[in-house]
Amino acid sequence: xxxxxxxxxxxxxxxxxxxxxxxxxxxxxxxxxxxxxxxxxxxxxxxxxxxxxxxxxxxxxxxxxxxxxxxxxxxxxxxxxxxxxxxxxxxxxxxxxxxxxxxxxxxxxxxxxxxxxxxxxxxxxxxxxxxxxxxxxxxxxxxxxxxxxxxxxxxxxxxxxxxxxxxxxxxxxxxxxxxxxxxxxxxxxxxxxxxxxxxxxxxxxxxxxxxxxxxxxxxxxxxxxxxxxxxxxxxxxxxxxxxxxxxxxxxxxxxxxxxxxxxxxxxxxxxxxxxxxxxxxxxxxxxxxxxxxxxxxxxxxxxxxxxxxxxxxxxxxxxxxxxxxxxxxxxxxxxxxxxxxxxxxxxxxxxxxxxxxxxxxxxxxxxxxxxxxxxxxxxxxxxxxxxxxxxxxxxxxxxxxxxxxxxxxxxxxxxxxxxxxxxxxxxxxxxxxxxxxxxxxxxxxxxxxxxxxxxxxxxxxxxxxxxxxxxxxxxxxxxxxxxxxxxxxxxxxxxxxxxxxxxxxxxxxxxxxxxxxxxxxxxxxxxxxxxxxxxxxxxxxxxxxxxxxxxxxxxxxxxxxxxxxxxxxxxxxxxxxxxxxxxxxxxxxxxxxxxxxxxxxxxxxxxxxxxxxxxxxxxxxxxx
Numbered sequence: 001x002x003x004x005x006x007x008x009x010x011x012x013x014x015x016x017x018x019x020x021x022x023x024x025x026x027x028x029x030x031x032x033x034x035x036x037x038x039x040x041x042x043x044x045x046x047x048x049x050x051x052x053x054x055x056x057x058x059x060x061x062x063x064x065x066x067x068x069x070x071x072x073x074x075x076x077x078x079x080x081x082x083x084x085x086x087x088x089x090x091x092x093x094x095x096x097x098x099x100x101x102x103x104x105x106x107x108x109x110x111x112x113x114x115x116x117x118x119x120x121x122x123x124x125x126x127x128x129x130x131x132x133x134x135x136x137x138x139x140x141x142x143x144x145x146x147x148x149x150x151x152x153x154x155x156x157x158x159x160x161x162x163x164x165x166x167x168x169x170x171x172x173x174x175x176x177x178x179x180x181x182x183x184x185x186x187x188x189x190x191x192x193x194x195x196x197x198x199x200x201x202x203x204x205x206x207x208x209x210x211x212x213x214x215x216x217x218x219x220x221x222x223x224x225x226x227x228x229x230x231x232x233x234x235x236x237x238x239x240x241x242x243x244x245x246x247x248x249x250x251x252x253x254x255x256x257x258x259x260x261x262x263x264x265x266x267x268x269x270x271x272x273x274x275x276x277x278x279x280x281x282x283x284x285x286x287x288x289x290x291x292x293x294x295x296x297x298x299x300x301x302x303x304x305x306x307x308x309x310x311x312x313x314x315x316x317x318x319x320x321x322x323x324x325x326x327x328x329x330x331x332x333x334x335x336x337x338x339x340x341x342x343x344x345x346x347x348x349x350x351x352x353x354x355x356x357x358x359x360x361x362x363x364x365x366x367x368x369x370x371x372x373x374x375x376x377x378x379x380x381x382x383x384x385x386x387x388x389x390x391x392x393x394x395x396x397x398x399x400x401x402x403x404x405x406x407x408x409x410x411x412x413x414x415x416x417x418x419x420x421x422x423x424x425x426x427x428x429x430x431x432x433x434x435x436x437x438x439x440x441x442x443x444x445x446x447x448x449x450x451x452x453x454x455x456x457x458x459x460x461x462x463x464x465x466x467x468x469x470x471x472x473x474x475x476x477x478x479x480x481x482x483x484x485x486x487x488x489x490x491x492x493x494x495x496x497x498x499x500x501x502x503x504x505x506x507x508x509x510x511x512x513x514x515x516x517x518x519x520x521x522x523x524x525x526x527x528x529x530x531x532x533x534x535x536x537x538x539x540x541x542x543x544x545x546x547x548x549x550x551x552x553x554x555x556x557x558x559x560x561x562x563x564x565x566x567x568x569x570x571x572x573x574x575x576x577x578x579x580x581x582x583x584x585x586x587x588x589x590x591x592x593x594x595x596x597x598x599x600x601x602x603x604x605x606x607x608x609x610x611x612x613x614x615x616x617x618x619x620x621x622x623x624x
């Protein structure tokens with residue numbers, strides 16, 4: 001939350017008609033995720049959090065997951081350390097009920113529905129924008145709990161060249177480079193590349209079966225981004241991105257039925273290519289962009305090779321969007337757009353050696369949306385609607401409305417109501433297993449979200465209180481069919497009531513960000529607490545920069561929750577402290593050290609998968 005929040009709120013709505021990537025030319029904090037065009041943070045009725053590149057550097061986080069877990073309303077579930085699978089739950093929803101974008105392009109996996117944030121290279125990130133609440137009326141499927149937009153494109157005019165190297169606990173080592181510079185009078189070029197490797201630890205210990213095992217990780221990444229202003233009205237931009245991750249995990253078990261020792265490995269390679277253009281003249285702007293992405297994913301026993309993998313997934317995605325934004329007057333703004341997306345599994349994709357059926361390899365989705373926003377004096381309002389037509393599950397319509405009233409200077413009351421839906425994944429629909437098959441008759445999950453928010457500034461403390469209720473129906477859960485086979489069915493229902501408290505303030509030269517959320521996450525069919533969702537969470541992040549020194553201290557608390565839907569297996573609550581410290585030897589050279597899990601807390605976010613213990617990392621940064 002920016003300290004210029006309320007200053008920005010006094011600006012006319014027409015000021016938001018600015019190029020999407022240029023946020024450096026104004027003092028106000030600009031956000032692109034809420035409406036898909038840049039607008040002042042204060043004009044957004046939903047709760048918004050922004051994490052800048054500088055804040056990420058002071059945190060000394062290793063993954064996008066580590067950054068996200070510091071934000072309000074976020075719970076992370078990890079199956080081990082760096083490189084292992086991790087999911088993010090927002091406001092008690094599943095990972096598939098949160099939409100994750102990379103420079104505005106969705107990255108939720110078409111097979112599982114969720115996004116593994118551990119896969120995304122953090123060294124490429126410029127900032128993260130996080131909007132809570134239903135956003136399906138703007139983005140379509142999966143934006144039930146909120147939207148996370150990971151932005152790698154730099155602001156126009158940025159000049160920065162950085163080299164980074166480091167090492168730490170469990171054999172961790174890394175190298176990274178990024179360079180951002182202007183080209184000529186109107187060009188902006190960014191290049192980045194990185195390498196990470198870690199010997200790891202036993203992420204799934206099974207006593208007497210896999211004692212002494214380590215599950216390591218290795219990752220490579222690179223990107224190239226270019227922006228060019230052709231004149232005062234036309235801009236072009238293009239991005240090429242590649243990353244490859246290889247991680248070991250464990251499939252060992254023991255019990256009355258016997259035991260098995262099996263180390264496995266996952267190997268994934270992602271490529272993404274984006275090209276687009278933007279036109280902006282007066283109060284009107286338009287953006288047209290296309291994207292092609294591919295992911296090759298292999299799972300196999302680590303004593304063999306990926307060529308022998310019985311689980312191979314080859315995903316191809318095509319996206320095309322054309323967006324429009326018009327400021328009619330100082331008070332009224334209109335937006336509209338069309339999105340087309342094709343998601344495809346190639347015919348050689350197999351699970352346990354079994355291929356997906358021939359007629360299940362691809363689906364197309366076409367979405368149309370419209371948005372109207374009003375801001376004048378003490379009043380704000382918005383209304384949006386969207387229709388999505390999908391090859392597999394048909395048409396789905398969503399809408400959202402909201403209003404805000406600044407009843408006193410620096411104090412605002414607002415409310416929102418919105419609908420959303422989560423699309424069934426390819427595995428939900430067509431998983432090729434004779435004993436646990438997919439269900440092609442599945443319909444999307446549906447949600448209704450209500451919010452009431454009070455926010456303001458009191459004696460230099462920026463604060464926000466948000467109450468919400470999210471009802472989710474037709475939830476996709478495993479259940480036996482008429483023949484006794486277990487498969488996904490639309491049988492679940494949930495009601496999540498929540499209260500979020502946030503505050504930001506400075507004491508001397510230390511900035512503080514605090515949050516706490518209280519939830520009643522109920523599975524209303526079973527009358528149980530939702531699986532792996534806590535009723536109480538709290539966070540405190542403190543950062544400072546004093547002359548040559550910089551530092552951060554963070555505290556994350558997660559309350560007790562259950563590992564199973566029947567609420568019989570308890571996951572205990574925990575508190576984790578992390579600390580980072582940096583010292584600039586010269587203007588260009590900086591040393592950083594991080595102590596993660598300072599008190600060596602033993603805890604799990606999924607039963608049988610302990611988090612890493614106390615860890616220490618040292619990094620050398622050289623910046624021109």
